[in-house]
Structure formats: C-alpha cells, structure tokens
Amino acid sequence: MxxxxxxxxxxxxxxxxxxxxxxxxxxxxxxxxxxxxxxxxxxxxxxxxxxxxxxxxxxxxxxxxxxxxxxxxxxxxxxxxxxxxxxxxxxxxxxxxxxxxxxxxxxxxxxxxxxxxxxxxxxxxxxxxxxxxxxxxxxxxxxxxxxxxxxxxxxxxxxxxxxxxxxxxxxxxxxxxxxxxxxxxxxxxxxxxxxxxRKRSRADGQIDWRMPVAGIRNLVRALNRPYVGAHCIWHGQDVKVWHAEPAAAASDLEPGRVIEVVHGDIVVKCGDGAVRLVEHEFPTLPHLGECL
Missing domain, CATH: 3.40.50.170 (Formyl transferase, N-terminal domain)
Known part of the structure; x- marks a missing residue:
C-alpha cells in the first residue's frame, strides 16, 4: 500500500x-x-x-x-x-x-x-x-x-x-x-x-473579569501551550495568562479588582468569586487594589 x-x-x-x-x-x-x-x-x-x-x-x-x-x-x-x-x-x-x-x-x-x-x-x-x-x-x-x-x-x-x-x-x-x-x-x-x-478570533481569547471563575479558568486551560495563551489587557497591552485557579473573595468588590499579590501570584476579583493567576507574563506586578 x-x-x-x-x-x-x-x-x-x-x-x-x-x-x-x-x-x-x-x-x-x-x-x-x-x-x-x-x-x-x-x-x-x-x-x-x-x-x-x-x-x-x-x-x-x-x-x-x-x-x-x-x-x-x-x-x-x-x-x-x-x-x-x-x-x-x-x-x-x-x-x-x-x-x-x-x-x-x-x-x-x-x-x-x-x-x-x-x-x-x-x-x-x-x-x-x-x-x-x-x-x-x-x-x-x-x-x-x-x-x-x-x-x-x-x-x-x-x-x-x-x-x-x-x-x-x-x-x-x-x-x-x-x-x-x-x-x-x-x-x-x-x-x-x-x-x-466557528473560527475563533483574538477577542475570544481575552479575559473579561466579569466572567465567572469557571469561565476564566476554562479559557486559560483552552489556550494553554501549544496554543497562543489567554490574555488580559493591562495598561493598554496584552498580558498572557497561562495558569489560573479559584480563590476566595468578598462579594462586594467589583470584577477586575486586584485583592492580593503574594510571591508573584495575583488574585483578581471576577464575576462570582476570584481567580489566582499562578503563571502569567505581567512585566511588573500590579498593585494591591488596582483595577485590571
């Protein structure tokens, strides 16, 4: 054959x-x-x-x-x-x-x-x-x-x-x-x-902090290597996020608020809780209380 x-x-x-x-x-x-x-x-x-x-x-x-x-x-x-x-x-x-x-x-x-x-x-x-x-x-x-x-x-x-x-x-x-x-x-x-x-676009890979925890985590999992990586917008530039995990957060904070920065991890409030960004490409760490 x-x-x-x-x-x-x-x-x-x-x-x-x-x-x-x-x-x-x-x-x-x-x-x-x-x-x-x-x-x-x-x-x-x-x-x-x-x-x-x-x-x-x-x-x-x-x-x-x-x-x-x-x-x-x-x-x-x-x-x-x-x-x-x-x-x-x-x-x-x-x-x-x-x-x-x-x-x-x-x-x-x-x-x-x-x-x-x-x-x-x-x-x-x-x-x-x-x-x-x-x-x-x-x-x-x-x-x-x-x-x-x-x-x-x-x-x-x-x-x-x-x-x-x-x-x-x-x-x-x-x-x-x-x-x-x-x-x-x-x-x-x-x-x-x-x-x-359908064919995905760049916009489909952008993290919207109003999304639920599961939605953000799934997006990050989906676009992990060998693919291009999920991204968020910070100071007008794309920042890749490669690994995210659920985290606890107060319910009266708005989505996108940085609520913890420890040992390079960044905890961000999202739609129904918070996510801990464990692997990311922020050139410098955002400040506690900053909004992404």
Missing part, C-alpha cells in the same frame, strides 16, 4: 511517524516550511529528508501544485492530518482508497474550527477522536474510526492534545490493517445532527 501524507503540525508529525514505524510505504509528503497561523506548526521535512521521501513545500492554499504532485506519486490513499484547508474534488478523487481526514470531536457534532480549544473553553467533560473519509464538505465524510475522549478538570490544551494523539495513534494502527486487507469499515454521518464551531 502506497500512501501520500499532507500535514504541518505536531499532530501530523506524530501520525506520519506512526505510519513509517508501521512499515507503510510513504511515497510523498506535502507540508510547509513555516506557518503564521498554526500555533502548533511543525514541518515534516525532518522526517522526509533522511528517508529520501519526496516532499512538496506549499505556501497558502496552492492545491494545483498539491494535485500535480500527488498525481505523480500515484498513492493508494492520502492521509490529510493537520491541514487547515478543504481539498478540492479533483484531489480527493485521485487515490483509490480516498483521502483520510481527522477531527478531534464526536462527529457529526462539533465540526469546524478549533475543536480542542472550544471543548476546553466550554467546559465539556468529553470530546472525540474521529477519522473519516474526506468529501467536499467540512468534516462531513463517512466515519471510519471514532473514540470518546474524557476531559478532566486538570486537563489543559497540552494534556488534551496528548490524549487525542495517543488515541489517534492506536486508531491509525487499525486503519492501516483495514487498508491492507481492503476492508475499511465506514459509517455515514447523520447530517441532521451536525453542529459547527
């Missing part, structure tokens, strides 16, 4: 590593040299160059170049894992086993953008790990493997990313066996049950 691979993030690197370790013949890889919009960007060249695997570096959404390269490689299947663009029908139709995509959610629910971030920001207690056969829609193709992934109160973006990756590696082993045997189980999605998460 000959496979082509498309991807440019940490997850892509782990999945391609798994395919190579399982002896899959990778005949070509599409990746990027750099990315201005993938916080978890990772070029796949470090895997292809030592092995002499053909590698196409793409800028933007040059699908004509991708299609031409894939046609030359003539793969049986394409794995598109960690790529921010839909693929055009001409490309999807090239391999005989189709194009396998991935979405870290319980499809058909929660299609769309930033699924790990939304799951944490909304305080969900589970998400999913789903491989599917790509069609011309967004995350709408037939499901070929799906698992539930639990989310605990201690999870943040990094730990959930690892959970998702670990599950996907196991699923990928089964998919490889299915492809080799020619028996790839597929289940159409119920499109009537589909929901879509």
């Amino acid at each position: 000959k496979a082509a691979f498309i991807g440019c993030v940490d997850f892509s690197h782990d999945m391609l590593t798994r395919l190579l370790a399982r002896g899959v013949e990778v005949v070509g890889v599409v990746t990027r040299r750099a990315s201005s919009f993938n916080a978890d960007f990772r070029s796949l060249a470090e895997l292809t160059e030592p092995r002499g695997i053909p590698c196409l570096f793409v800028e933007g959404n040059d699908q004509n170049a991708i299609t031409d390269a894939v046609r030359t490689w003539n793969p049986d299947v394409i794995f598109c894992l960690g790529w921010s663009f839909l693929l055009k029908p001409e490309l999807l139709a090239l391999p005989r086993f189709g194009v396998i995509g991935y979405h870290p959610a319980q499809l058909p629910r929660n299609r769309g953008r930033h699924p790990l971030i939304w799951a944490l920001a909304l305080g969900l207690d589970e998400t999913g790990s789903t491989f599917f056969l790509m069609d011309d829609g967004a995350d709408s193709g037939d499901i070929i493997s799906q698992r539930r992934i639990s989310i605990t109160e201690q999870d943040d973006a990094a730990s959930l990313y690892r959970k998702i990756t670990d599950a996907a590696e196991d699923q990928l082993d089964d998919i490889i066996l299915g492809l080799i045997s020619g028996r790839l189980d597929r289940r159409p999605q119920d499109h009537a049950r589909a929901t879509y998460w």
Whole structure:
C-alpha cells in the first residue's frame, strides 16, 4: 500500500511517524516550511529528508501544485492530518482508497474550527477522536474510526492534545490493517445532527473579569501551550495568562479588582468569586487594589 501524507503540525508529525514505524510505504509528503497561523506548526521535512521521501513545500492554499504532485506519486490513499484547508474534488478523487481526514470531536457534532480549544473553553467533560473519509464538505465524510475522549478538570490544551494523539495513534494502527486487507469499515454521518464551531478570533481569547471563575479558568486551560495563551489587557497591552485557579473573595468588590499579590501570584476579583493567576507574563506586578 502506497500512501501520500499532507500535514504541518505536531499532530501530523506524530501520525506520519506512526505510519513509517508501521512499515507503510510513504511515497510523498506535502507540508510547509513555516506557518503564521498554526500555533502548533511543525514541518515534516525532518522526517522526509533522511528517508529520501519526496516532499512538496506549499505556501497558502496552492492545491494545483498539491494535485500535480500527488498525481505523480500515484498513492493508494492520502492521509490529510493537520491541514487547515478543504481539498478540492479533483484531489480527493485521485487515490483509490480516498483521502483520510481527522477531527478531534464526536462527529457529526462539533465540526469546524478549533475543536480542542472550544471543548476546553466550554467546559465539556468529553470530546472525540474521529477519522473519516474526506468529501467536499467540512468534516462531513463517512466515519471510519471514532473514540470518546474524557476531559478532566486538570486537563489543559497540552494534556488534551496528548490524549487525542495517543488515541489517534492506536486508531491509525487499525486503519492501516483495514487498508491492507481492503476492508475499511465506514459509517455515514447523520447530517441532521451536525453542529459547527466557528473560527475563533483574538477577542475570544481575552479575559473579561466579569466572567465567572469557571469561565476564566476554562479559557486559560483552552489556550494553554501549544496554543497562543489567554490574555488580559493591562495598561493598554496584552498580558498572557497561562495558569489560573479559584480563590476566595468578598462579594462586594467589583470584577477586575486586584485583592492580593503574594510571591508573584495575583488574585483578581471576577464575576462570582476570584481567580489566582499562578503563571502569567505581567512585566511588573500590579498593585494591591488596582483595577485590571
């Protein structure tokens, strides 16, 4: 079985590593040299160059170049894992086993953008790990493997990313066996049950001190590394917050009031209590009683 691979993030690197370790013949890889919009960007060249695997570096959404390269490689299947663009029908139709995509959610629910971030920001207690056969829609193709992934109160973006990756590696082993045997189980999605998460903006990552404790903590967890970090505005500049915990506060204080500064920790009154900012990037500590 000959496979082509498309991807440019940490997850892509782990999945391609798994395919190579399982002896899959990778005949070509599409990746990027750099990315201005993938916080978890990772070029796949470090895997292809030592092995002499053909590698196409793409800028933007040059699908004509991708299609031409894939046609030359003539793969049986394409794995598109960690790529921010839909693929055009001409490309999807090239391999005989189709194009396998991935979405870290319980499809058909929660299609769309930033699924790990939304799951944490909304305080969900589970998400999913789903491989599917790509069609011309967004995350709408037939499901070929799906698992539930639990989310605990201690999870943040990094730990959930690892959970998702670990599950996907196991699923990928089964998919490889299915492809080799020619028996790839597929289940159409119920499109009537589909929901879509929208693209997040910079404003979605800003802490509003009127938010409840849980909301602020979830936002900080969601945008933790490898993502860009939640931020608040202080003296007109963005300040990153990487870890926050609940704290006690008097009920007659307004949101945003600094009520404690001890050993670098900052306790700030919020909508229904207070949060302790344990890891942050304040250039200097705010004063006790100051409003953020």
